[in-house]
Amino acid sequence: MMWLKKHPSESEAEQAPAQQNSSAKNLKNWIEYRYPLFSTLTQQYQKFPMPRNVNVWWTFGAVLSVILILMLITGIFLSLGYIPTVEQAFSSVEVIDRQMPSGWLIRSMHMAGSNLFLAFLYLHLFRGLYYGSYKAPRELLWFSGLILLLMIMVTAFAGYVLPWGQMSYWAANVGGQAIAAIPWVGEGLTRWIMGGDAPNAITLHRYFVLHFVMAFTIIGVVFAHILFLHHVKSGNPTGVEPKKEETIHFHPYYTAKDGFVLAIVAVIMILLVFFFQDWLTSPENYMPANPLETPENIAPEWYFLPFYGMLQVIPFKFGGLLFAAGSLLLLFLVPWLDRSPIRSSRYRPLYRISLFLLVLAFVTLGFVGKYHSQIILIWAGRFALFYYYLHFLVILPFSNRFELHRSVPQALTNVAEKD
Amino acid sequence: MARKEKRIKWLLFGAFSGLIGIQPLAYAHNDAGNQDGKSQDYPKYQWRFSGPFGTYDLASVQRGYAVYRQVCSSCHTIQHMTYGDLMGMGLNAEQVQDIAEQDQVPDGQDAQGKTIYRKARLSDHFPAPYMNDAAAKAANMGHVPLDFSRLTLTVPGGADYIMAILLGYREKPAGFHFDHMNHYYNLYAKDKQIGMKPPLQANQVRYMDGTKATIEQEARDVTTFLSWTAQPHLIERHRIGVRILFYSLFMVILVYLVKRKVWFNVRK
Numbered sequence: 044m045m046w047l048k049k050h051p052s053e054s055e056a057e058q059a060p061a062q063q064n065s066s067a068k069n070l071k072n073w074i075e076y077r078y079p080l081f082s083t084l085t086q087q088y089q090k091f092p093m094p095r096n097v098n099v100w101w102t103f104g105a106v107l108s109v110i111l112i113l114m115l116i117t118g119i120f121l122s123l124g125y126i127p128t129v130e131q132a133f134s135s136v137e138v139i140d141r142q143m144p145s146g147w148l149i150r151s152m153h154m155a156g157s158n159l160f161l162a163f164l165y166l167h168l169f170r171g172l173y174y175g176s177y178k179a180p181r182e183l184l185w186f187s188g189l190i191l192l193l194m195i196m197v198t199a200f201a202g203y204v205l206p207w208g209q210m211s212y213w214a215a216n217v218g219g220q221a222i223a224a225i226p227w228v229g230e231g232l233t234r235w236i237m238g239g240d241a242p243n244a245i246t247l248h249r250y251f252v253l254h255f256v257m258a259f260t261i262i263g264v265v266f267a268h269i270l271f272l273h274h275v276k277s278g279n280p281t282g283v284e285p286k287k288e289e290t291i292h293f294h295p296y297y298t299a300k301d302g303f304v305l306a307i308v309a310v311i312m313i314l315l316v317f318f319f320q321d322w323l324t325s326p327e328n329y330m331p332a333n334p335l336e337t338p339e340n341i342a343p344e345w346y347f348l349p350f351y352g353m354l355q356v357i358p359f360k361f362g363g364l365l366f367a368a369g370s371l372l373l374l375f376l377v378p379w380l381d382r383s384p385i386r387s388s389r390y391r392p393l394y395r396i397s398l399f400l401l402v403l404a405f406v407t408l409g410f411v412g413k414y415h416s417q418i419i420l421i422w423a424g425r426f427a428l429f430y431y432y433l434h435f436l437v438i439l440p441f442s443n444r445f446e447l448h449r450s451v452p453q454a455l456t457n458v459a460e461k462d
Numbered sequence: 463m464a465r466k467e468k469r470i471k472w473l474l475f476g477a478f479s480g481l482i483g484i485q486p487l488a489y490a491h492n493d494a495g496n497q498d499g500k501s502q503d504y505p506k507y508q509w510r511f512s513g514p515f516g517t518y519d520l521a522s523v524q525r526g527y528a529v530y531r532q533v534c535s536s537c538h539t540i541q542h543m544t545y546g547d548l549m550g551m552g553l554n555a556e557q558v559q560d561i562a563e564q565d566q567v568p569d570g571q572d573a574q575g576k577t578i579y580r581k582a583r584l585s586d587h588f589p590a591p592y593m594n595d596a597a598a599k600a601a602n603m604g605h606v607p608l609d610f611s612r613l614t615l616t617v618p619g620g621a622d623y624i625m626a627i628l629l630g631y632r633e634k635p636a637g638f639h640f641d642h643m644n645h646y647y648n649l650y651a652k653d654k655q656i657g658m659k660p661p662l663q664a665n666q667v668r669y670m671d672g673t674k675a676t677i678e679q680e681a682r683d684v685t686t687f688l689s690w691t692a693q694p695h696l697i698e699r700h701r702i703g704v705r706i707l708f709y710s711l712f713m714v715i716l717v718y719l720v721k722r723k724v725w726f727n728v729r730k
């Protein structure tokens with residue numbers, strides 16, 4: 044009704060809405076007196092101070108939040124048609140896809156959403172590494188983010204098993220075997236988790252429960268993530284904390300900017316859902332699970348390929364598992380591994396090069412995960428894995444000594460350069 | 463100074479994307495090598511349904527259903543399709559009802575344990591030609607004939623491969639020895655032999671629309687039909703997709719204008 048106020052003549056003419064307004068106002072006051080709901084929302088989401096200079100990398104959190112909501116809604120509708128039993132899982136997905144009204148659309152959106160979710164998670168994570176968002180006082184924010192990353196990976200993995208196609212089954216199998224590689228307890232642990240030696244009816248049921256429960260637990264952790272964020276406030280590309288006059292309100296400035304990026308993401312989503320659906324599915328998974336027939340190439344979804352690559356390049360299974368798990372756990376230590384007083388990579392030219400090489404190493408490991416049959420590739424993968432650890436354990440802590448020092452600006456507004 | 467930095471930035475960016483770009487190239491070659499081992503080169507057709515804007519020739523899909531029903535369905539299933547799904551071929555409920563009523567489907571057992579049959583309804587799945595997998599194997603030298611629900615997606619080579627197999631039967635060359643009993647010589651099958659006897663003959667099917675039923679025509683139609691069963695919502699998906707794409711691109715422009723207006727007075 045805000046816009047009505049611009050035209051006093053009109054608002055005077057309409058008495059009835061005005062009265063409605065006042066009773067709405069009363070209700071608002073009534074609630075506000077008991078809990079400052081509206082002023083909190085205003086403070087936290089409308090007048091929330093944002094640095095005026097944050098770039099597109101700061102919009103991906105909003106993108107992730109919207110994708111999460113999309114995943115939950117489409118997921119609930121899918122679960123209405125899905126039957127988590129070995130006999131019926133595959134055909135129930137076929138029913139969703141073929142006979143359920145708009146089922147194909149909902150399923151496509153859920154699949155495209157999961158891919159975009161992981162893609163934007165990686166971008167969001169890279170933003171944190173590049174601009175040093177993990178540094179004090181944002182360590183808790185960083186942790187909650189990493190926990191979200193792990194939770195989403197588990198959820199995505201569990202979800203992939205649900206249609207009980209060939210890849211689903213064999214992914215569950217490979218996952219179980221990876222855990223079985225842990226010395227002493229591994230095999231027992233796998234049997235305990237899967238409810239048997241190979242993926243079976245109990246495994247499928249558990250993955251369904253896991254997928255469902257995790258998906259909703261994630262909301263809670265996102266809430267914590269945002270809570271932490273709103274206490275320490277957003278950083279910005281310079282890595283310098285903004286003065287009060289260098290901030291602007293979240294709304295309308297960043298709602299508008301996030302909205303623009305979201306609209307572009309919607310276009311990407313539409314392209315995937317309506318035109319490039321075959322990119323989202325592995326043809327193998329349109330064949331029902333067959334425990335007797337191992338597919339020629341078992342490969343996970345693209346977003347797990349780098350970790351799958353790590354498993355491939357280490358000759359001992361348990362070693363591979365350690366390196367793969369370690370590569371994620373290492374991220375938790377990043378706030379302490381980084382000893383540079385400078386936050387943003389903009390002013391750490393050497394470190395920045397190392398970061399790009401890190402991404403290259405990660406992508407290389409992904410290729411190794413996909414085409415691991417060649418020995419040259421295995422060695423490229425080993426080198427990439429070595430570099431991954433080198434970056435975090437040596438370059439991150441010690442690069443400061445050799446860094447080409449570049450002056451950090453005193454204020455956001457001094458920065459002429461735009462990233 | 464700033465310019466030099468920019469240049470370094472671009473150089474880095476170039477080198478980086480170059481390195482990433484090179485990687486798939488290294489394997490493109492490798493992939494082709496892999497394929498050679500598995501199957502021969504088969505003729506490539508221009509299918510109207512391929513590509514992001516593809517659509518089906520529904521008349522061909524309908525003829526293809528006739529071929530499937532009269533020829534393939536005596537051995538092969540399309541487990542996940544219901545009669546009602548046939549409306550997606552451009553038929554109305556009444557026409558599909560007529561089609562369904564020509565078929566009998568099992569519906570429980572009577573007091574003696576004998577299977578009761580009744581006319582199929584729209585909500586029934588296509589019936590299977592054999593009672594169970596064991597019966598299917600017994601009738602087909604130990605193999606269950608492939609299910610056709612998603613065949614063009616799951617078989618390497620897709621529609622082209624199906625065409626190739628259907629048209630690939632030849633006289634066995636002199637001196638060719640079969641590794642398996644009761645197999646047939648086919649240019650495009652694995653080891654050039656296949657257990658399925660040549661399924662199509664000219665004029666085997668009488669097309670209601672008067673199309674001449676050559677083997678080639680039958681193969682083309684049934685392949686189109688099978689592609690449709692693998693992606694029954696493709697037409698709808700692409701049609702809605704184009705509209706919603708334009709709509710969302712329009713939204714992008716609008717939201718961009720809003721953003722520009724909102725940010726108008728913020729000093730960069």
Ligand code: HEM
Pocket residue numbers: 100101102103104105107108111164167168171176177181184185186187188189191192195261265268272276277278279
């Ligand atoms: C479900 C997943 C996630 C959601 C919904 C989410 C959401 C958000 C949102 C809305 C913001 C504020 C806007 C922005 O800066 O982009 C944010 C900031 C942040 N997120 Fe996440 N996030 C998720 C996962 C992660 C992950 C995996 C990490 C990395 C470990 C992470 C680390 C951070 C950090 C460090 C910030 C503050 C950055 C700064 O302002 O300097 N988040 N997140």
